[in-house]
Amino acid sequence: MSVTALESKRLEAVLKGDEEVEVVGTGTDAVAYALMLADIDVTSAYPIRPYGGVMQTVARLIADGYMKAEYIVAAHEHDQFEIVKHASAVGARTFVGSSGVGWLLAIEAIVAISTDRYPVVALIGNRALDDPGAYGVEHNDALMVRDVGWLLVWVDTAQEALDTTLIAYRVAEDPRVMLPVGISMDGAFLTHSEHVFKIPPKSKVQKFLPPYDLGNRKLHPSNVISVAPQVNEDWVTEIRKQMDEAMKNARKVIEEVYRDFAKIFGRDYGNPFVEPYMVEDADVVMVGMGTVSKPIKEAVRRLRAKGEKVGFLRIRWFRPFPTDDIIRYLSDVKVVAVVDRDYSFGSPFDGGAVFTEIRSALYEAEHRPLMMNFIGGLGGREITYNDAINMFNMALDAARKGKVEQRVIWYGVRE
Amino acid sequence: MVSKRSPPDELLKFIPARDSPYTLVVVYGERSIGDFWTFPDDGTVERVLGAIAKVMPNILTLDDVKKYLESLDKPSERVNRALEAYQSLVKLREVKPGEGLPYKYEPPHLPGWKDMMIGGAIPGLKPNQRNPYFTGGTAKHYRPVINFDKCIKCSLCWEYCPDSVFDVTPDGYFNPALAYCKGCGICAEVCPVPDTIIMVDEMEFEDGYGKFIDEYRAWKENREAYRKWFESLLPKAQVISVRKR
Amino acid sequence: MTISIKLARTVKDLLQMAQTEYFDAGHRTCQGCESAMVLRWVAKAAGPNTIVIGATGCMYVANTTYYTTAWALPWIHTQLSGTGSAVVGTAAALKALMEKGKLPNEKINVIGICGDLGCADAGLSEVSNALTHTKYNFLILMYDNESSANTDIQETTMTPYGALTTFSPSGKQVRIMKYRWKKNMAAMMAVGHPEVRYVATAIASDPIDLYNKVKKALEIGGPTFIHTLDPCPKGWGGYDPQVQP
Numbered sequence: 025m026s027v028t029a030l031e032s033k034r035l036e037a038v039l040k041g042d043e044e045v046e047v048v049g050t051g052t053d054a055v056a057y058a059l060m061l062a063d064i065d066v067t068s069a070y071p072i073r074p075y076g077g078v079m080q081t082v083a084r085l086i087a088d089g090y091m092k093a094e095y096i097v098a099a100h101e102h103d104q105f106e107i108v109k110h111a112s113a114v115g116a117r118t119f120v121g122s123s124g125v126g127w128l129l130a131i132e133a134i135v136a137i138s139t140d141r142y143p144v145v146a147l148i149g150n151r152a153l154d155d156p157g158a159y160g161v162e163h164n165d166a167l168m169v170r171d172v173g174w175l176l177v178w179v180d181t182a183q184e185a186l187d188t189t190l191i192a193y194r195v196a197e198d199p200r201v202m203l204p205v206g207i208s209m210d211g212a213f214l215t216h217s218e219h220v221f222k223i224p225p226k227s228k229v230q231k232f233l234p235p236y237d238l239g240n241r242k243l244h245p246s247n248v249i250s251v252a253p254q255v256n257e258d259w260v261t262e263i264r265k266q267m268d269e270a271m272k273n274a275r276k277v278i279e280e281v282y283r284d285f286a287k288i289f290g291r292d293y294g295n296p297f298v299e300p301y302m303v304e305d306a307d308v309v310m311v312g313m314g315t316v317s318k319p320i321k322e323a324v325r326r327l328r329a330k331g332e333k334v335g336f337l338r339i340r341w342f343r344p345f346p347t348d349d350i351i352r353y354l355s356d357v358k359v360v361a362v363v364d365r366d367y368s369f370g371s372p373f374d375g376g377a378v379f380t381e382i383r384s385a386l387y388e389a390e391h392r393p394l395m396m397n398f399i400g401g402l403g404g405r406e407i408t409y410n411d412a413i414n415m416f417n418m419a420l421d422a423a424r425k426g427k428v429e430q431r432v433i434w435y436g437v438r439e
Numbered sequence: 440m441v442s443k444r445s446p447p448d449e450l451l452k453f454i455p456a457r458d459s460p461y462t463l464v465v466v467y468g469e470r471s472i473g474d475f476w477t478f479p480d481d482g483t484v485e486r487v488l489g490a491i492a493k494v495m496p497n498i499l500t501l502d503d504v505k506k507y508l509e510s511l512d513k514p515s516e517r518v519n520r521a522l523e524a525y526q527s528l529v530k531l532r533e534v535k536p537g538e539g540l541p542y543k544y545e546p547p548h549l550p551g552w553k554d555m556m557i558g559g560a561i562p563g564l565k566p567n568q569r570n571p572y573f574t575g576g577t578a579k580h581y582r583p584v585i586n587f588d589k590c591i592k593c594s595l596c597w598e599y600c601p602d603s604v605f606d607v608t609p610d611g612y613f614n615p616a617l618a619y620c621k622g623c624g625i626c627a628e629v630c631p632v633p634d635t636i637i638m639v640d641e642m643e644f645e646d647g648y649g650k651f652i653d654e655y656r657a658w659k660e661n662r663e664a665y666r667k668w669f670e671s672l673l674p675k676a677q678v679i680s681v682r683k684r
Numbered sequence: 685m686t687i688s689i690k691l692a693r694t695v696k697d698l699l700q701m702a703q704t705e706y707f708d709a710g711h712r713t714c715q716g717c718e719s720a721m722v723l724r725w726v727a728k729a730a731g732p733n734t735i736v737i738g739a740t741g742c743m744y745v746a747n748t749t750y751y752t753t754a755w756a757l758p759w760i761h762t763q764l765s766g767t768g769s770a771v772v773g774t775a776a777a778l779k780a781l782m783e784k785g786k787l788p789n790e791k792i793n794v795i796g797i798c799g800d801l802g803c804a805d806a807g808l809s810e811v812s813n814a815l816t817h818t819k820y821n822f823l824i825l826m827y828d829n830e831s832s833a834n835t836d837i838q839e840t841t842m843t844p845y846g847a848l849t850t851f852s853p854s855g856k857q858v859r860i861m862k863y864r865w866k867k868n869m870a871a872m873m874a875v876g877h878p879e880v881r882y883v884a885t886a887i888a889s890d891p892i893d894l895y896n897k898v899k900k901a902l903e904i905g906g907p908t909f910i911h912t913l914d915p916c917p918k919g920w921g922g923y924d925p926q927v928q929p
Contacts, residue, residue: 065780066773092784094776098769099813106762106769106810107776110737113760115787116777132763141558202557235786241560243758243774245733245792248563251760255559255750262552263559270557549751564756566732570710572752578715594699598891601720603709607699619709623716623917 027088034223035060035090044222044289051214054182054221055147055207056081058189060091061229065116068096068107072126073159074211075149079121101126105133105144112142113243113251117193117236120144123211124151124158127165137204138173139267140252143196143236144204145189150314150365151211152403160404161211163313163366167342167377173267175205175274176343178313180299182219185209187291190224190233194281197236200273210365212404213315224289232288275344297346299338302328303353306335308419311354311382312363313339316407320363323412334416339378347385354382355389359428361396361419363407363435375399375432394428400435411435447532456539465530466490482520489524494531501525569603569619576651579622581638581677583615586669587658589635596626596636608655617651630680637669637676689903691896698895702728711747711754718914719743719799719827721888726795726825727757729898734793735774739807740764741799742834743827764802767824768810771796775820793902794822800842801832804869814907815877821905823898826869829916837919841867849919870911881906887913 027035034045038061049057055078059067069079085091094111098104101122108118122130127148137144152162166176175195179185185207192205209215243251255263275297282296293299299317302324303309310320317338327334337353339346354360364376371380379397386392398415401407415435422428447463454463466486485508492501501521508517556562564570583596590612597605597613604620605613615626622638630636646652658665673679692698706727713720723743727736736759738744744761747754762770775794781787796814803811803826811824831849832838838851844866848854852861874883882901886894894912901908 063784065784065786066777068773092780094780094819096772096776096817099809102763102765103769103810103813106766107773110760110762110766110770110773111777111780114735114774114777114781116780118777133766133769136763139559241556241558243735243760244787245735245758248565248756248758249556249560250563250753250755250758252559253561253747253750253753253761254745258549259555259750262550262555265552266555266557269552559750561751561753563753563758564708566704566706566756567708568756569708570752570754573710573712573749575710575712594695598695598698599721601713601717601724602711603705603707603724607703616709621713621715625716 027084027090032088035085038223038225039090042225042227044224046220046222048218048220049182050077050216050218051179051182051185051209052077052147052149052216053081054186054219055189055209056085057223058186059093059119060085061224061226062117062190062193062233063091064093064119066094066096066108066111067119068098068104070098070101070104070122070126072101072123072151073149074151074215075121075123075147075209077215078147078149082119101130102133105130105137108144109133109137109140109142112137112144113140113238115236115238115242115244117197118144119146121147121149123149124165125154128153128168131168134169134174135172136252138169139263141202141241141267141270142204143193143202145192145196146204146206148206148208149211149215150208158403159211160402161213161314161365162402162404163208163364163377166206166208167366169206170343170377173203173271174343175201175203175271175341176208177205177341178208178339179214180315180317180338181221182214183221183291184293185214186221186223187285187289187293190229191278191281191285193236194233194284195274195277197234198277198281199239201270201277203267203270203274208314210315228288232285271344278341278344295349297339297341298349298353299340300353301336301338303335303337303357305333307333307358307423308361308416309335309337309354309357309359310361310363310412310415310419311337311339311378312365313342313378314365316363316365316401319407319409319412322409323416327413327416332416332420334420342378345381345385350382350385351389354393355386355391357393358423359394359396359419360386361398361415363398363400363415365401367399367402373397373431379432394422394426395431396422396428397432398435399432405436407435447530451532451534451539454539455544456537456541457534458536460536461534462494463530463532463534464490464494466524467527482517485517485520486524489521492521493525569616574618575602576618576620579620580641581622581624582617582641582644583620583622583624583626584637584639584669584672584676585613585615585654586635586637586666587612587655588662588666589632591632593631595629595631599625599629601625612655614653614655617654624678627678627680632680634673634679636680637673638678639672639676643672643675689899691899692892695892698892702895704728706730706732706734706756707747707754708756709754710752712749713742713746714918716917717746718888718916719829720747721891722825722827722894722912722914723747723797725888725891725894726797726898727755729895730757730793730795730902732757733791734758734795735760737762737767737770737774737794737796739767739770739796739798739802741802742829743797743799745834762796765807765810767796767798767802767807768812768814771822771824772814772817772820775817775822779820794820796822796824798824798826799833800826800828800830801840804828804842804867805840811873811909812876815873815880815909816907818879818881818906820907823901823908823910825898826909826911827914828869828911829914829919830866831916831919833916833919837916842869848921870909873909873911877907879907880909882908883910885911885913
């Protein structure tokens with residue numbers, strides 16, 4: 025259980041040296057190393073798969089002295105999120121996480137974290153909601169908070185998970201933002217699969233990530249304030265407006281932070297909000313979030329080799345929503361096919377949440393593409409390379425015909 | 440609605456003037472906070488219905504009121520209350536536009552979202568600083584009046600006040616900040632000296648609405664006048680320390 | 685265990701030791717609210733180096749109205765069931781920040797205040813979890829008015845057998861709707877948590893006792909718990925403050 029000799033050597037190197045170190049680990053390991061580098065002060069754990077691995081790694085790192093933080097095992101997820109909310113209120117950098125129904129049990133505290141404007145960073149190991157209990161990935165858990173002031177980001181690789189965790193603290197704690205960030209990671213596909221990734225040295229992280237400063241909102245006897253007293257209709261609109269403004273500011277701040285990240289760590293993510301993959305001159309672009317990118321990218325490469333003009337756009341930041349980028353990359357293509365690893369029953373056209381939001385964003389575009397929606401990969405069902413090829417073929421067919429015959433397709437559902 | 444027994448002309452001294460004419464009606468009855476949880480079902484609703492039937496039978500006749508009240512539980516009791524108001528309605532006064540207290544409503548200036556602290560945070564108080572924005576003293580029915588001549592400075596009123604109303608004066612007396620006093624009467628209940636803290640009906644006083652007198656200062660300035668004033672109030676007191684009325 | 689702090693023995697001691705108000709006038713509590721008195725004495729006993737956490741409940745709704753506050757101590761709201769979590773989070777953060785040199789090392793009291801609904805019902809698992817955290821110093825105070833007083837006096841598990849509440853009215857068919865007996869919170873906290881450092885019951889009618897118990901709990905440190913029984917003038921219909929327990 026404890027840190028191995030090899031891992032120990034590598035951790036010593038990143039904590040004391042100036043060079044990054046390459047390791048093999050899971051997506052949740054990568055986040056745990058980022059927390060070590062970010063020097064978090066308080067974290068709270070409660071077991072649920074698939075996010076739980078991160079807390080096990082953090083516990084190991086604390087037990088062996090590689091990081092120093094108060095590690096509190098909570099009574100349940102609501103307890104967990106209340107603990108970090110209040111730790112954040114007195115000026116501690118905090119981390120928390122959950123999955124599926126656990127995340128939903130905490131939802132009261134989760135909303136209070138964003139309305140009280142505490143820059144908590146949370147890992148959501150995406151998992152299908154009960155009932156019946158299911159381990160597999162589905163994005164509906166994280167999407168439950170899409171309207172309440174959480175910044176939401178979906179990562180694709182362990183490296184991106186590590187980097188995004190560092191970026192999340194910097195964005196969340198920016199005085200112009202001061203909102204929590206939820207980092208979504210596909211359950212099993214990323215949380216439990218091993219990747220090669222690089223751990224940056226702590227010296228560089230310290231350059232990138234300034235200390236957490238709540239300013240005049242720090243709860244301390246030297247700063248007597250009352251936080252979140254009972255409020256009536258004279259004030260709620262203004263309080264919500266402040267959050268609206270912070271969320272809008274986040275777009276600018278995210279761009280700045282990614283630029284800074286590239287400068288300090290030498291890893292450039294290009295467009296911070298979306299990852300365009302061969303979308304230039306594409307007739308058909310598939311859109312998705314998270315690890316679904318792997319089979320789709322492979323399908324794009326093979327289809328391109330055959331001369332089909334296809335591409336892929338991976339949405340990284342879902343909140344704030346990258347409206348401008350969606351319009352830039354998607355308005356001129358013939359068919360946009362959105363792969364939703366979620367559902368939104370009774371939504372316009374009965375599509376998924378991502379589909380609905382992209383459709384809404386494109387309404388303002390000069391050219392509007394045809395749109396298709398694949399609801400698939402629910403409950404952890406794999407979307408394979410062949411599935412991606414099938415989906416592309418359906419979308420290419422629609423592009424050739426100039427019309428979409430079936431707008432929302434429950435991909436692979438057994439009749 | 441105003442809870443006050445004065446005749447209409449007296450009431451008009453502190454009722455703000457309006458742009459349109461209206462009828463001022465005085466209904467005699469027990470003090471009540473209709474339908475507030477503390478005194479549920481205290482007859483306020485019935486009395487108001489009876490009064491409306493008297494003043495505006497074109498809206499609601501007495502028969503309508505009776506019919507409605509008889510459909511509820513305890514019908515006779517309810518109808519009696521309505522009748523009480525209907526019959527005891529003593530004063531009707533047509534009020535012309537502009538009559539009354541010259542009054543201009545100025546809505547309080549509230550800060551905009553750019554000036555508010557984020558996250559619902561607000562500045563706290565300093566120690567011993569009462570909340571300047573919310574006093575609550577107008578909630579009281581009774582007011583503590585203190586006979587400083589008899590006070591033994593035991594400090595019990597200060598200890599037991601849930602609203603931290605008593606200021607400790609330099610010479611060790613306890614002076615109530617009446618603007619913050621809600622009139623619960625605990626101070627009079629715990630005071631161990633007979634006739635020292637009395638609870639007097641607010642209707643006996645001309646001050647109020649944030650302009651409460653400073654009892655300790657009044658006593659300091661003229662002890663004889665204060666003693667006379669206190670003695671004039673003593674027979675009217677509802678609760679008297681130690682000696683129950 | 686020996687306590688080195690000075691405790692109050694007479695009411696005069698209180699006047700000497702605790703004249704400064706940290707929970708001051710200008711809250712929206714009802715007339716004669718005993719919970720307000722509890723908070724007043726808890727704040728006095730704790731003193732300025734304190735962070736107060738208030739769970740949803742009548743002492744949340746009544747004591748703080750946005751842009752005004754009754755607290756001269758840093759105060760923060762937590763959700764109805766969040767008291768146990770909030771005190772642990774706050775105390776843990778203070779410990780971490782002080783150990784890392786991010787905050788000056790000093791003793792800061794952490795007090796979580798919750799009503800009977802927020803503590804004995806909704807927040808029981810959090811409070812129970814908190815009382816096992818021997819690493820952290822905090823006091824959880826349950827003000828027990830035996831009902832959900834803020835939301836119109838509904839029954840909780842702390843409501844005594846047979847009591848009338850808006851959720852347990854007496855009717856023609858069912859005479860006793862509240863058929864459950866009250867939980868014994870203090871005993872449960874003491875017996876069920878081997879490492880809890882201090883458990884007490886108190887009542888504001890004995891402010892010396894309440895003051896001393898809060899002082900002791902904060903001095904002893906670790907997880908501590910105080911249960912106060914607070915007569916509620918709004919909910920305990922017709923109770924006479926003179927015959928409080």
